Amino acid sequence: DAGITQSPRHKVTETGTPVTLRCHQTENHRYMYWYRQDPGHGLRLIHYSYGVKDTDKGEVSDGYSVSRSKTEDFLLTLESATSSQTSVYFCAISESGHTNQPQHFGDGTRLSIL
Amino acid sequence: KQEVTQIPAALSVPEGENLVLNCSFTDSAIYNLQWFRQDPGKGLTSLLLIQSSQREQTSGRLNASLDKSSGRSTLYIAASQPGDSATYLCAVRQPGNQFYFGTGTSLTVIP
Numbered sequence: 001d002a003g004i005t006q007s008p009r010h011k012v013t014e015t016g017t018p019v020t021l022r023c024h025q026t027e028n029h030r031y032m033y034w035y036r037q038d039p040g041h042g043l044r045l046i047h048y049s050y051g052v053k054d055t056d057k058g059e060v061s062d063g064y065s066v067s068r069s070k071t072e073d074f075l076l077t078l079e080s081a082t083s084s085q086t087s088v089y090f091c092a093i094s095e096s097g098h099t100n101q102p103q104h105f106g107d108g109t110r111l112s113i114l
Numbered sequence: 115k116q117e118v119t120q121i122p123a124a125l126s127v128p129e130g131e132n133l134v135l136n137c138s139f140t141d142s143a144i145y146n147l148q149w150f151r152q153d154p155g156k157g158l159t160s161l162l163l164i165q166s167s168q169r170e171q172t173s174g175r176l177n178a179s180l181d182k183s184s185g186r187s188t189l190y191i192a193a194s195q196p197g198d199s200a201t202y203l204c205a206v207r208q209p210g211n212q213f214y215f216g217t218g219t220s221l222t223v224i225p
Contacts, residue, residue, distance in 0.1 A: 100163070105160075107157045
């Protein structure tokens, strides 16, 4: 399995609080991604990074920010969490942006916002 | 906007049967298509990746095909086993490093 660790694995918090999820990789891959998975929607891309300090938006980026200060860490922040952001969040990595490179996923973080 | 559809949503088969899972997409301007399996409470495991210039890829008992012009891909599983029970997802990659996933087919292989 690809060396991807997501933390925390589970979190329950209240509406309006800030939340930060962490993705840590040991593969030295250049690209990192954050997705959310909701019933009936499949996985949707939130943000991705193509290098240290280089990030871009995905399909559902509103309400989320990201940071990547080191190759191995990609942080997803919900500045003021809302109930609609209750979801399972997955981090993924790929070695490069080449089209022959598959994505590999972490085990996810289950986030509940009350 | 790209739409990725997987039908059926659920499938049950007896052990040993060969089966085909379907994935369709509305925009043929894709770079690649990737098949994953997801076990309950787990992340996604990459199975096969087919680039847009390829027609098929094989790994063990799995064979994935791609017909980009018609917007279809199939995942063929030979001689199914109970351990193959999982949800199978397909995803397409488009320009701008955007990825679109289907909602998956939940497969149960009955011993």
